Amino acid sequence: MMLRLRSWTSSLLLTLGLSGCSVYAPMLPATPQLRDKGQAEVQATSFLNGRWEGAGTYSPVKHMLVRAAGGFKTDSQDTTYFRVRQYEVGLGGYYPISNHFLISGLGGYGQAVSNRGYVQPQLFTGESYNVDFKARYHKYFGEVSALYYNSWVSTGLALRMSQIRFDRLTYNGEPLPLQHMTRVEPMLFARFGAEEGALRWLQVQTSAGITTVPGNEPNPNSLDPYEFEYSRIREGRIFLALSLVFYPHLLGKPKL
Numbered sequence: 001m002m003l004r005l006r007s008w009t010s011s012l013l014l015t016l017g018l019s020g021c022s023v024y025a026p027m028l029p030a031t032p033q034l035r036d037k038g039q040a041e042v043q044a045t046s047f048l049n050g051r052w053e054g055a056g057t058y059s060p061v062k063h064m065l066v067r068a069a070g071g072f073k074t075d076s077q078d079t080t081y082f083r084v085r086q087y088e089v090g091l092g093g094y095y096p097i098s099n100h101f102l103i104s105g106l107g108g109y110g111q112a113v114s115n116r117g118y119v120q121p122q123l124f125t126g127e128s129y130n131v132d133f134k135a136r137y138h139k140y141f142g143e144v145s146a147l148y149y150n151s152w153v154s155t156g157l158a159l160r161m162s163q164i165r166f167d168r169l170t171y172n173g174e175p176l177p178l179q180h181m182t183r184v185e186p187m188l189f190a191r192f193g194a195e196e197g198a199l200r201w202l203q204v205q206t207s208a209g210i211t212t213v214p215g216n217e218p219n220p221n222s223l224d225p226y227e228f229e230y231s232r233i234r235e236g237r238i239f240l241a242l243s244l245v246f247y248p249h250l251l252g253k254p255k256l
Contacts (some may be wrong), residue, residue, distance in 0.1 A: 028187075068087070202246055
C-alpha cells in the first residue's frame with residue numbers, strides 16, 4: 001500500500017511537470033531524407049527541457065547510411081537538476097518507395113554519463129527528502145522510420161528500441177543492482193522547407209515522442225528495498241524537440 005501511494009504521488013507531480021526522475025535521456029531517432037549516394041544531412045536539435053544534440057548522417061553508397069550523434073545538458077542547480085553527456089553511432093540503410101515515400105532503418109551503439117537530482121515528495125506519509133541518481137551506461141538500439149515528402153513538407157513516424165545496460169548506477173551514493181532496461185520510443189515528426197530556391201539546403205523539423213519501459217509498475221509484494229527507485233529510473237517521459245537540418249551536398253549546387 002505504501003509503495004502504491006508513493007508511486008501515485010510521484011506520478012501526479014510528474015504529470016504536473018514538477019519533477020523528473022529517470023537518469024536516462026532519449027536521443028532523437030534518425031529520420032534521414034537522403035535518397036542517393038554522396039548525400040548528407042547535419043542536424044542541430046534543442047529539446048524542450050534544455051538538452052542539446054547534434055547529429056550527422058551520410059550515404060557513402062546508394063541505400064547505405066552511417067550516422068554519429070552526441071548530446072549534452074548542463075545544470076547548475078544543487079537540489080533539482082539533470083546533467084547528461086552522451087553519444088551514439090549507427091549503420092543502416094534507406095529505400096525510396098516512390099517519388100514521395102521513403103523508409104529507413106538503423107542499428108547502433110552508444111554511451112552516456114548522467115546525474116539526476118530531485119526532491120521526493122511525501123504528501124501523506126512523512127517529510128520530503130532529496131534524491132541523487134548517478135549513472136554510466138551503454139546501449140544498443142535499432143530503429144525504423146517512414147515518411148511522406150513533397151516540395152515543401154515531410155511528415156512521418158519513427159520507432160526506436162533501446163537496450164540500456166548500466167555500467168554504474170548509484171542512489172544517494174549507494175550502488176543499485178539494476179543491470180538493464182529496454183526502452184520503446186515512438187516519435188512523430190514534420191520537416192518544413194522548400195526543395196528549390198536559395199534556402200533548399202536548410203529545413204526545420206519538429207518532433208514529439210515518448211520513451212517508455214513496457215510494464216513499468218512497482219510490485220507491491222516485492223521484497224527488494226529499491227523497487228520504488230527502480231520504477232523511477234524506468235519511468236516514461238514525453239520529449240519535444242525543434243531541429244535545424246542542413247544538407248551540405250546542396251550548398252555547392254547552382255540555384256534552380
